[in-house]
Amino acid sequence: MRGTRGLFLVRTVAGLALAASAAGLVAQQAVQTGTGADWPGVGGSADESGYSQLSAINTANIRKLGLAWSLDLEGEVSLEATPLAVNGILYFSGSYGAVYAVDGASGRLIWKYDPEIWKVNPTRQAMGMGVNRGVAYDNGHIFIGVLDGRLIALDARTGAVAWSVNTLPPGTMHSLTGAPRTFNGKVIIGNGGADIGQRGFVTAYDQKTGAQVWRFWTVPGSPEQNAGDPVMEMAAKSWNGSYWKTGTGGTVWNGMTFDPDLNRIYLGVGNAGPYDPEKRSPGGGDNLFVASIVALDADSGKYIWHYQQNPRESWDYKATANMIAATVTIDGKPRRVLMQQPTNGFFYVLDRESGKLISAEKVGKVNWASHIDMATGRPVETANAHYQEGPVDIYPSTLGSHNWQAMSYSPQTGLAYIPYMQAGARYAKADKGFLASITGASASFITEKRDKDDLTGALLAWDPVAQKARWRMTRPHLWNGGTLATAGGLVFQGTADGYVRAHDAASGKEVWRFNAGLGIIGAPMSYAIGDTQYVSLLVGWGGTTAAASEILNVGWKYGAQPRRLLSFAIGGKARLAPSPPRDMAVHALDDPAIVLDEKAVAAGKEMGFICGACHGMAFKGAGAPGPDLRESALSLSEENFYQVVQEGALAERGMPRFPLGKAQIHNIWSYLRATAREALGTRKPDTDTPTAARF
Missing domain, CATH: 1.10.760.10 (Cytochrome c-like domain)
Known part of the structure; x- marks a missing residue:
């Protein structure tokens, strides 16, 4: 359990008391969810709730919140990580897997580690975009996974390398951009590459030595690889043809949640690859475990249950969004649940013990399915949903209605706070060009508004028990940051237009904002040093913005604005130097003397x-x-x-x-x-x- 050394304050009265003693800031109603003075995991605590029990910053004094300090991060570009806070030190990753340790009170850089992918493994530098979604902490070590497949353990005090292991098999085209998770003396990491058909898996390593403890494949391989593995033999029955040659996908590149109550790890499995199901599995098949949540025993890695959100996935939909473990009251009884709003547009509530679907409802504009059949747990798909009869316009798009940017959950309000998006795409089979040979399908974004909310985002407060929205704050742009909920009755979010915003968690009213000078995609976090509560976040626009530029471009120019770590506190008086504003014009350059063939x-x-x-x-x-x-x-x-x-x-x-x-x-x-x-x-x-x- 993450809380055994007083570092992960999860679901324990002792941990809560320790945080209260250190900071005197913990709200008593939040004893079962979230973090106290420290923020020791990407989602805060093991439950991935993105909830802070601190309440020194609250609805009564939020207008006094100001910038305490900032740190410019030279050379960084897209910053997707949420910083960790352990004993007053912040730890986070940069675009290319560099790790920073920063004093949480002053913003002073303590140490920086650079994995130097360009020097160590240059051939794998091209396997993915320059993004990294964070680090993990446990037992005095920081763990980072880098693009080339290395999992590296660093001494938290000095940044010195304790060990480094290659997590990827030779000759594959996997990449690694997600944050590891730690539990029970182990550290677990997944990988990406589903879009080019790579076979998904996760691996758990010993925190002290880096030795592999167990590995779980999330989709089957060849008959020879599956032989003797009853789970893979079972999953293989849902695939047809020579799928192991064509490609499978199903990588775990983001969401993983450890459940100390049941000693389980839940995996959020990604999309299929190729996208066209007839290309990868001709003639039918659900294709387990793509677009699924899978529960494993944390000690052995053995399969316990799965729930598949998209059987025969065909749209680049994935269950890789963060999954929040909570106890909620349903029909008058407390239920241990797992909540997720994945890319496909439905909000799912599962029973954590059995994997049984409790409820699922559309969060916004969804037309690939009419509803989820509660008797079977399967979606009721609409006509031509798999574009088998020709091109079709589908909502949500490949971006989803919620992507990797973390939602949060407040036990104080009983609401989940979702960075929602509304956009559609035209899907069709593709038979020309190199990409068609890989994906078998095309997906072009619908760039015109078909209703008032198309091509906009929102901060959405969702009631997971009633399965309905309680309030919605529209954002003018799609691609916004993750959320932080606090016991001070607040929700924080960074937005595409360059602002950090705070909302009343109960009503949605915007109560504070700060101009950060650049779009924000990572989620904020909160920590305490002494009697002072801070809210911090990374400012670094990017991610998949280029690949979807026709709907995600908001005018930020490469290198024009500094990338930063910002930390706020009540009474903060620091100021940011001005930087260039957004500019939608294309300042193209040309030499008329160049003759084009x-x-x-x-x-x-x-x-x-x-x-x-x-x-x-x-x-x-x-x-x-x-x-x-x-x-x-x-x-x-x-x-x-x-x-x-x-x-x-x-x-x-x-x-x-x-x-x-x-x-x-x-x-x-x-x-x-x-x-x-x-x-x-x-x-x-x-x-x-x-x-x-x-x-």
């Missing part, structure tokens, strides 16, 4: 998807995680472009090298130059631009 432009367009995740589809960037190359002076020179792409001239700054031939790079550069001219209006626009599905 139209064949090269066409060939480059076919390969341009390689750059899309960081620089935008058709090079229409959104400020992060990479620059808009149409605005790049460096990219005016083909030779400079070649040095960056093929030779890795900027690898240390996060730009991977790609082992492409000179002719291939020439084609991509030609297409880039063509898109710059389109932005300038000196070339006819290409109306058949690549789609922006997340790959």
